[in-house]
Amino acid sequence: MADLNHVTLIGRLTRDAELKYTANGQAVCKFSIAVNRRKKNGDQWEDEANFFDIVVWGRQGESLQSYLVKGKMIGVDGELKQDRWQQDGQNRSKVEIIANYIQLLGGGGGGSGSYGGNSGSSSGGERNTPAPSSDNSGDNHSSQDSFADDIPF
16 A cells, blocks of 8 residues: 555634745745644533644745735645754654645635645636526526425425
8 A cells, every 4th residue: 555645624824924935946935724623521622723834835835925814714735744853962853734735715804715736826716606697587586486495394
């Protein structure tokens, strides 16, 4: 069986995203999210927050940075990456999520849209929804009326 490294999370940003550039000009956008978890402690339910550091590389990070503000709810799809180093003779490590796909969900202002893929392209924004017809013939809404009447409750 092959190894698998995949994570999907939905949470709220704990701070505004920071956009920086590496020495070779590659954009890197970093932020963290809080994901709440409910657990039962005796007879009481308690909320427990878990915090995750997220990294978005390239054009995707550049285009998303202005939308990633504290309190915004987002969905993240990506993979885990562990960095290891030594500091003052102590072995240290940190796990980050490298985002491949980000969905802006709501809350914290702004609209919703999805951003992702290897190319860093974005989609979303305005949705083209058909305008209601001004034709007053009974055919336009007769199927909707009959549907509402067929509901047994």
